[in-house]
Amino acid sequence: GQQLNQSPQSMFIQEGEDVSMNCTSSSIFNTWLWYKQDPGEGPVLLIALYKAGELTSNGRLTAQFGITRKDSFLNISASIPSDVGIYFCAGRIIQGAQKLVFGQGTRLTINP
């Protein structure tokens, strides 16, 4: 089945640093989504991308839909303590069932 490879699996950074994570797949996706999950909560949608090459920002977050349609990245600038959590990418495939496939998640830890 379709799989998303998300990296890195975990990150330990200092407050104020920029963060970058990405997802890659051997399958083509027509939509990419990025979610954040806080402890004890469900994932919350951060950014949605619909077109190859699309670059979208949401505050300090920026995400891009790869030109090949097989990858996406998420950047967080000037990290703050509330950015701590698990970030998931999710993709919607072009062919087959119209459902989301999720990456394994990137756990972000910030040292103040």
Place this chain on the structure above:
Amino acid sequence: ETGVTQTPRHLVMGMTNKKSLKCEQHLGHNAMYWYKQSAKKPLELMFVYNFKEQTENNSVPSRFSPECPNSSHLFLHLHTLQPEDSALYLCASSQGEGVAGGIWQFFGPGTRLTVL
């Protein structure tokens, strides 16, 4: 209540018990989903309901039985579970499969299930 709510938030059950998880969405959506989230694994889609009809069963064992009486409510009935079924069970909703923007899934807080 707003968004997607799930009850109970925590559940401990024995392998011979029967219990049910409840999900309610207050967003006017038409599609609802059950996911299983285990440690260090991607979210696993279990079931999809679109306008109360089941449109996806991702090879889920029969000890998990979903029920969707209307577009706002979704249940997951559990019986004779195994310890490996312990996980966070997440419910989500969206406007609907095939609807513009329907891909935006809004998640509930989940039910943390422990099977002894």
